[in-house]
Amino acid sequence: MYQWKECTYNTSDRQVFFTIKKLTLPDHFYVTFVGANGSGKTLLARALEGELKLLFGNAPSGLKISSISFEKQIKLMEEDFERRNSDDPRAETGFTPREMFAAISDDTQEISRLCDILNFSYALDRSYHKLSSGEGRKTLIIEALLKKPDIILLDSPFDGLDPAARKELQDLLTRIYDAGASVIVNTNRFEEISPRSEYLGLVMSRDLARFGYRDEILEDSSVKQLTHYEKLPKICALPRVPLDCQIPLDRSQPLIVMKDVTVAYGDHVILNKLSWTVNPYEHWEISGPNGCGKSTLLSLVTGDNPQSYCNDITLFGIKRGSGESIWDIKKHIGYVSPAFHLDYRISSPVINVILSGYFDSVGLYEQPGDEKISLARQWLSLLGLSAYENASFRSLSFGQQRLLLIVRALVKQPPLLILDEPLQGLDGLGRELVRRFAEFLMQNGETQILFVSHHEGDAPRGIGKRLIFTDNGTRTFDVKIEIVPK
Known part of the structure; x- marks a missing residue:
């Protein structure tokens, strides 16, 4: 069992805080977190992964978590750019997915299996910067899975994926969960909440505001307000063009x-x-x-x-x-x-x-x-x-x-x-x-x-x-x- 009690985290510049007053997870779980833009879902992911500094409270340590996120995609793009612009002529094409996967695992059969599941084998030898957005996201997902984590944490993993790829990823996460690994997913779309996700958390104002069984949380009024379009301003005019x-x-x-x-x-x-x-x-x-x-x-x-x-x-x-x-x-x-x-x-x-x-x-x-x-x-x-x-x-x-x-x-x-x-x-x-x-x-x-x-x-x-x-x-x-x- 994993427990977080009265936890306060902050970023390296000490300007942004995130709090988890109470969170209890069993040894094996499938959890989804939802929240509005800017609510702190990514901060929560970084806190759980141990990337944020714990200022106060008690939290599990030594969790073997493998994660994907937009921030990691940016970091990889920057590393790829630096490599392609280095003095080494062998690096002019940047990273390829095959090279990235081989650096993590020498199990070529497992690499082939994951690539086949996500329909990605054709792109193994392309330069990373030439991949589409969805192909780049698939690269990070396969890379995370090859690390064989106890917990896989996916921050908006379905963004950029076509419908077939989204279904393939949902099915793959279900198989990973059934095989014994725990799964955490952050999403902005309610239709991306897996039926296998027993637990659901609501993130608001950089705080884990609600957590419990999925169906109960979905009935929470705070969750329902995330789709209340009447809160939007009526567009009668847009700012003029100079x-x-x-x-x-x-x-x-x-x-x-x-x-x-x-x-x-x-x-x-x-x-x-x-x-x-x-x-x-x-x-x-x-x-x-x-x-x-x-x-x-x-x-x-x-x-x-x-x-x-x-x-x-x-x-x-x-x-x-x-x-x-x-x-x-x-x-x-x-x-x-x-x-x-x-x-x-x-x-x-x-x-x-x-x-x-x-x-x-x-x-x-x-x-x-x-x-x-x-x-x-x-x-x-x-x-x-x-x-x-x-x-x-x-x-x-x-x-x-x-x-x-x-x-x-x-x-x-x-x-x-x-x-x-x-x-x-x-x-x-x-x-x-x-x-x-x-x-x-x-x-x-x-x-x-x-x-x-x-x-x-x-x-x-x-x-x-x-x-x-x-x-x-x-x-x-x-x-x-x-x-x-x-």
């Missing part, structure tokens, strides 16, 4: 035209002769399994993929390769994605993150002026984050960071807003707020939206068309287009 940030565009021609586009890395074909047109005032949802090419497709639109120059692509009336600069493309686009979030390493004040959206920069390098500062504060108020105006971006929770990056992408209400898995890491209220922002823009502005999600029902109301990648069984994907019923 005159010097308004982007005129000829709406008589399509935003995007791709003809027989192919993208391949060596023998691996990502996109195969894809043709796609986004006409004026169309809004699209893009869906498909992990690794199908969604992010590659979007990188052609944002201008970040060098293979866009060897394909027939016209963006905002400008044909790629006709002498345009990358900024001629990017100035029309607001963009947020899991990869962008991972790469956003700037530890600037929260308000500066929003202000940087007016300048299309990562970080703030210009004087914004009083008008833009006032508008940024209006956005913070809409997000309910006014109290964090001068806090460090990196000090916020994953969900709070994601909300800020979404607002950064839409402050200019750009001609094209690309939301690549924007709701990842957000609680129910945060997801609904972002949908309302998008719906307002579609109904009242000139912004067209490309929306990517692995969750059915996440897309904002008003999306008219879908581009769907479907697996044809050969690790290449067919594409179909359909009209969304009104």
Whole structure:
């Protein structure tokens, strides 16, 4: 039996505290913790793992815990970046999952078994920085499982995974639990609470506020309030766009035209002769399994993929390769994605993150002026984050960071807003707020939206068309287009 009594933890800078007044767990357990963005779920995970300093109280010691989290994914990305930019020519490709797994275990059969379960064998020899968000998450999950822990702790493990992968992971966690290991899961979505999770905890205001049997806690009024959308502000207007940030565009021609586009890395074909047109005032949802090419497709639109120059692509009336600069493309686009979030390493004040959206920069390098500062504060108020105006971006929770990056992408209400898995890491209220922002823009502005999600029902109301990648069984994907019923 594991017991925590009157425990107070704090972070290394001694500025953030987390408390566990009482928590008792049996020797073998399956526990899920839920809570709003910024409530402290990740702090709880770090406390249980022993990463936070215990100031007061009694807590178990020596727990063999293996964990995955967004913070560990950031750390791995930073280590991979440093390796690829080192003087060692052998390290220019960075880490590969096979190399990472071999550093933990020499049991190749177990590595193959876990890769087969999570449909990951095809990606073993890819560079980590070239994996999709979901593939990167699978890498961390397999790495954690190879350590054979007594307790596996997963902080938002289903984020970035397609429906099939989420089911495979749920089934795998059940098998791990049945085999004798204990499981702890943090999640923002109630549908991700496993039926095998006997216990449920509610985290509020950096405190384990409720804990008990799952069904009893689900009936708790505090838990039910997490989905009370009436608490959200009604979106009747959004902060205006400054005159010097308004982007005129000829709406008589399509935003995007791709003809027989192919993208391949060596023998691996990502996109195969894809043709796609986004006409004026169309809004699209893009869906498909992990690794199908969604992010590659979007990188052609944002201008970040060098293979866009060897394909027939016209963006905002400008044909790629006709002498345009990358900024001629990017100035029309607001963009947020899991990869962008991972790469956003700037530890600037929260308000500066929003202000940087007016300048299309990562970080703030210009004087914004009083008008833009006032508008940024209006956005913070809409997000309910006014109290964090001068806090460090990196000090916020994953969900709070994601909300800020979404607002950064839409402050200019750009001609094209690309939301690549924007709701990842957000609680129910945060997801609904972002949908309302998008719906307002579609109904009242000139912004067209490309929306990517692995969750059915996440897309904002008003999306008219879908581009769907479907697996044809050969690790290449067919594409179909359909009209969304009104």
